Amino acid sequence: MTPDALSSAHQNRGVRVEAPEKGASGTRPRLQDAMPVNRRQSLGQGDLDFPPIPNGVDYLRSVVDHLDEATGVKPRDIKYAVLHLQAAAEVLLKARLFREHWSLVFKDPGKATTKTLADHSFESCTTAAAVERLRNIARISVSDQDVKALKALADDRNALQHFGLTHNARAVEARAAVVLDFLVRFLDEELLPHLADEEVREITQDMERTRGGLTTIQSFVTKRMNRLRGNALKGQDGSTTLCPSCGQFALILAAGGGRCHFCSTGWSSGALAEHFQSDWGTEQCECPACGAWTLADLVDFVSPEIAELHYCLECAARFPAGTLGACNGCGVPWPYPEHEAAQVLCDHCQRDIRAQELH
Numbered sequence: 001m002t003p004d005a006l007s008s009a010h011q012n013r014g015v016r017v018e019a020p021e022k023g024a025s026g027t028r029p030r031l032q033d034a035m036p037v038n039r040r041q042s043l044g045q046g047d048l049d050f051p052p053i054p055n056g057v058d059y060l061r062s063v064v065d066h067l068d069e070a071t072g073v074k075p076r077d078i079k080y081a082v083l084h085l086q087a088a089a090e091v092l093l094k095a096r097l098f099r100e101h102w103s104l105v106f107k108d109p110g111k112a113t114t115k116t117l118a119d120h121s122f123e124s125c126t127t128a129a130a131v132e133r134l135r136n137i138a139r140i141s142v143s144d145q146d147v148k149a150l151k152a153l154a155d156d157r158n159a160l161q162h163f164g165l166t167h168n169a170r171a172v173e174a175r176a177a178v179v180l181d182f183l184v185r186f187l188d189e190e191l192l193p194h195l196a197d198e199e200v201r202e203i204t205q206d207m208e209r210t211r212g213g214l215t216t217i218q219s220f221v222t223k224r225m226n227r228l229r230g231n232a233l234k235g236q237d238g239s240t241t242l243c244p245s246c247g248q249f250a251l252i253l254a255a256g257g258g259r260c261h262f263c264s265t266g267w268s269s270g271a272l273a274e275h276f277q278s279d280w281g282t283e284q285c286e287c288p289a290c291g292a293w294t295l296a297d298l299v300d301f302v303s304p305e306i307a308e309l310h311y312c313l314e315c316a317a318r319f320p321a322g323t324l325g326a327c328n329g330c331g332v333p334w335p336y337p338e339h340e341a342a343q344v345l346c347d348h349c350q351r352d353i354r355a356q357e358l359h
């Protein structure tokens with residue numbers, strides 16, 4: 001970055017920084033300057049000149065190429081689809097954040113300086129933080145489903161780097177379809193309108209290939225789901241919920257856990273509890289029926305009439321809305337007593353009170 005650019009960046013502090021205009025790219029901070037040095041190096045020396053948006057689109061194209069059923073999807077393809085999709089998400093979300101204000105791509109915007117931006121010696125924010133800032137600061141609407149899919153993708157990438165592949169091709173494909181769909185929409189609505197004609201032309205071919213590939217992946221997912229609805233999932237709406245692995249409503253719950261018919265992932269009740277309990281702490285998740293710590297409040301069954309239900313992932317007990325109150329002693333969800341005048345008290349609090357009365 002030239003001293004001119006630095007002083008211009010300095011003057012722009014606290015002011016909305018628009019995407020570089022034609023011919024003005026050298027006078028304002030640019031996203032490629034904002035990519036941390038480790039990330040830039042990981043792209044390989046030859047790629048350092050890649051402007052971020054074409055770079056993100058190039059990653060997307062790689063994702064659909066790797067997930068091309070026509071050429072076969074091998075474990076190696078799954079690996080690179082996950083890595084490149086995560087890289088695309090990171091680059092594209094941050095490109096938009098950068099347009100809002102360059103300091104927002106820093107892990108801690110309060111410590112952002114033009115100097116660290118210029119020499120790339122800063123830590124950039126996580127994908128999750130980028131999404132949060134896009135929602136809260138740039139007021140971009142990102143659905144909860146998309147947030148979940150982006151989070152699952154980031155988890156996949158981390159798991160992949162530490163433990164190798166943990167999901168099968170079907171799960172990755174279904175999840176990739178959600179994130180790809182989101183990123184293509186995000187490009188159309190938030191990024192492409194601000195590019196110069198020449199820049200748009202540069203990525204047109206990759207965008208077309210990405211859109212085509214996305215349609216193929218989506219239709220693969222849809223066809224498979226339609227087939228399942230006709231057989232394995234038929235008549236199971238009351239027990240079928242969203243699979244945390246593939247994001248499809250194909251997980252049939254039963255006592256002890258469940259199994260997804262889309263991606264074939266088998267789940268224990270404990271593993272499911274991580275996904276279907278709100279963050280109120282495990283000490284509040286005891287099932288009043290079986291005593292296991294697997295009472296879930298976030299299970300969303302396909303059947304629309306089953307809403308606001310507490311469901312035990314271990315014993316499959318169901319507690320419809322209005323049947324559980326809050327324990328007067330500790331606040332955990334607990335069944336209302338038969339005697340209307342009696343207060344709601346969980347087993348533990350009843351025991352504590354009895355013990356105190358004995359003293």
Ligand SMILES: [Zn+2]
Pocket residue numbers: 171243244245246247248250251260261262263264265
């Ligand atoms: Zn699944």
Ligand SMILES: [Zn+2]
Pocket residue numbers: 287288289290291292312313314315316317
């Ligand atoms: Zn139970």
Ligand SMILES: [Zn+2]
Pocket residue numbers: 327328329330331332345346347348349350
């Ligand atoms: Zn209690």
